[in-house]
Amino acid sequence: MERAAxxxxxRPAPAARRANSHDVMTTFSTSxxxxxxxxxxxxxxxxxxxxxxxxxxxxxxxxxxxGIAPCVVSLRDVGEEAxxxxxxxxxxxxxxxxxxxxxxxxxxxxxxxQVKELAVIGAPRAPYPISPxxxxxxxxxxxxxxxxxxxxxxxxxxxxxTIVKAIRDFFDGRDFTLVDxxxxxxxxxxxxxxxFETDYHGQPAYLTQSGQLYMEAAAAAFGKAYCFGPTFRAxxxxxxxxxxxxxxxxxxxxxxxxEGVMALAEDFLCFIVERVLETRRPELAVLERDVAKLxxxxxxxxxxxxxxxxAEVARLRAERTAAxxxxxxxxxxxxxxxxxxxxADEAPAVERELxxxxxxxxxxxTLLSQxxxxxxxxxxxxxxxxxxxxxKDATDPRLALGVDVLAPEGYGEVIGGGQREDDLDVLxxxxxxxxxxxxxxxxxxxxxxxxxxxxxxxxxxxxRTVAWICKLPHxxxxxxxxxxxxxxxx
RNA sequence: UCCAGCUUAGCUCAGUCGGUAGAGCAGGCGGCUGUUAACCGCCGGGUCGCAGGUUCGAGUCCUGCAGCUGGAGCCA
Numbered sequence: 001m002e003r004a005a006x007x008x009x010x011r012p013a014p015a016a017r018r019a020n021s022h023d024v025m026t027t028f029s030t031s032x033x034x035x036x037x038x039x040x041x042x043x044x045x046x047x048x049x050x051x052x053x054x055x056x057x058x059x060x061x062x063x064x065x066x067g068i069a070p071c072v073v074s075l076r077d078v079g080e081e082a083x084x085x086x087x088x089x090x091x092x093x094x095x096x097x098x099x100x101x102x103x104x105x106x107x108x109x110x111x112x113x114q115v116k117e118l119a120v121i122g123a124p125r126a127p128y129p130i131s132p133x134x135x136x137x138x139x140x141x142x143x144x145x146x147x148x149x150x151x152x153x154x155x156x157x158x159x160x161x162t163i164v165k166a167i168r169d170f171f172d173g174r175d176f177t178l179v180d181x182x183x184x185x186x187x188x189x190x191x192x193x194x195x196f197e198t199d200y201h202g203q204p205a206y207l208t209q210s211g212q213l214y215m216e217a218a219a220a221a222f223g224k225a226y227c228f229g230p231t232f233r234a235x236x237x238x239x240x241x242x243x244x245x246x247x248x249x250x251x252x253x254x255x256x257x258x259e260g261v262m263a264l265a266e267d268f269l270c271f272i273v274e275r276v277l278e279t280r281r282p283e284l285a286v287l288e289r290d291v292a293k294l295x296x297x298x299x300x301x302x303x304x305x306x307x308x309x310x311a312e313v314a315r316l317r318a319e320r321t322a323a324x325x326x327x328x329x330x331x332x333x334x335x336x337x338x339x340x341x342x343x344a345d346e347a348p349a350v351e352r353e354l355x356x357x358x359x360x361x362x363x364x365x366t367l368l369s370q371x372x373x374x375x376x377x378x379x380x381x382x383x384x385x386x387x388x389x390x391x392k393d394a395t396d397p398r399l400a401l402g403v404d405v406l407a408p409e410g411y412g413e414v415i416g417g418g419q420r421e422d423d424l425d426v427l428x429x430x431x432x433x434x435x436x437x438x439x440x441x442x443x444x445x446x447x448x449x450x451x452x453x454x455x456x457x458x459x460x461x462x463x464r465t466v467a468w469i470c471k472l473p474h475x476x477x478x479x480x481x482x483x484x485x486x487x488x489x490x
Numbered sequence: 491u492c493c494a495g496c497u498u499a500g501c502u503c504a505g506u507c508g509g510u511a512g513a514g515c516a517g518g519c520g521g522c523u524g525u526u527a528a529c530c531g532c533c534g535g536g537u538c539g540c541a542g543g544u545u546c547g548a549g550u551c552c553u554g555c556a557g558c559u560g561g562a563g564c565c566a
Contacts, residue, residue: 461566
């Protein structure tokens with residue numbers, strides 16, 4: 001689909017590089033376009049991903065950023081000197097190979113190059129650290145700058161790209177205006193989470209944990225608005241679902257209610273999944289993702305009140321105990337050549353009874369979300385466990401009009417949101433009840449002071465969404481350079 | 491912060507009852523005309539995380555520390 005701009009060094013003359021040119025030797029191509037050049041001679045530039053040899057034949061897998069093309073070097077075609085050189089190339093040598101394109105004799109739909117010329121652009125100065133066998137998580141994360149080259153990481157990153165594009169297309173297509181929220185904030189948006197503190201010209205400032213409050217201001221200005229950017233949490237979380245720096249998209253809509261927010265979240269997730277299925281089948285195949293599970297993500301999603309969910313969790317826990325007491329299976333990815341880390345066995349959690357008023361634990365979310373093929377929308381939580389800005393349910397003031405969307409297959413919360421408190425007096429009382437500094441929220445209260453309006457929105461965590469759609473065991477593989485409790489480099 | 495597990499070659503791991511270090515990959519050399527993490531033969535490669543203890547003797551047992559991994563809490 002997208003085609004990268006070609007750097008200047010690749011340029012002979014633009015006209016000579018057109019795919020329809022039958023001009024041999026000057027047609028540059030990419031591995032993903034080889035099928036359009038059968039019978040022609042093209043040049044590929046890339047890196048040696050792996051090679052095998054069979055006496056008078058070398059098989060080079062050339063990785064060019066788009067895909068990996070099999071290239072066959074025959075002693076008969078290139079002569080003894082070039083043949084020997086081709087056999088001695090180290091992994092990740094950058095090179096240019098020129099040859100005729102043909103269909104792969106054994107793999108339908110795969111095209112290979114019968115090499116006539118091979119030029120080394122840059123030979124590695126040391127053996128490439130990531131060999132084609134298994135590696136551990138720590139080693140791979142230490143070499144993240146190189147790990148990105150691997151087939152599996154390439155596939156994940158391209159799915160992430162498509163998800164990010166789908167997010168923008170969805171909101172842009174529905175007349176939302178992009179309103180960027182600040183990264184530096186003077187105080188905790190929600191007053192609860194642990195934030196990263198910085199020195200802002202002599203006064204403390206915090207890295208944002210949410211753009212939501214700013215989006216409420218944007219909703220009053222634009223009707224429908226969203227922000228999309230990095231978000232920071234300083235909690236010392238060490239789990240497969242947490243990063244210190246992650247990306248979040250936060251739409252906010254004027255004149256809507258909880259039902260409207262849920263309908264938007266539902267359409268949004270369906271749009272993202274459909275887009276990935278439309279454009280990233282090859283990448284999902286590399287990841288050995290069961291696409292039937294994604295194809296099942298269709299409207300309507302299961303909607304369940306918190307009160308019903310508590311009963312459901314209690315039932316599921318009892319069922320599990322009866323079935324042998326095993327903890328719910330954690331999401332795992334198939335182990336592949338690049339050493340996909342296996343999820344460790346779940347430690348059985350200390351099981352205290354879940355009573356009405358408690359928030360769900362991670363295990364409860366897993367239990368619930370494994371139960372259904374579609375995401376599950378759990379709504380109307382106890383107000384006591386939710387943020388101060390959530391609007392109370394008029395029919396039961398113990399409840400807040402919030403919703404969490406749990407992704408299927410045990411992935412848990414990918415969206416959190418709801419309807420906001422739009423009554424100035426109630427909001428000011430909530431700020432006082434949470435012991436928050438009223439002056440810091442004066443501008444936020446202004447939104448209710450000058451033409452208040454019912455409104456709501458949600459936040460979607462990009463990395464958790466990528467992990468779910470790719471069925472990855474850990475969010476650290478969903479972002480190019482993860483920032484975690486014990487990971488600040490590369 | 492708490493709980494559990496792990497730490498042996500560049501990488502992934504094995505190492506029995508406490509008796510003095512082993513495989514695969516990567517690297518080097520050689521072989522093979524359709525390989526798919528190719529395969530076959532040969533070669534080089536070790537401060538067994540660190541500190542202390544028990545013992546005639548510790549990779550192995552004990553104590554402490556460090557690092558990592560997973561989980562809890564918090565959350566997207």
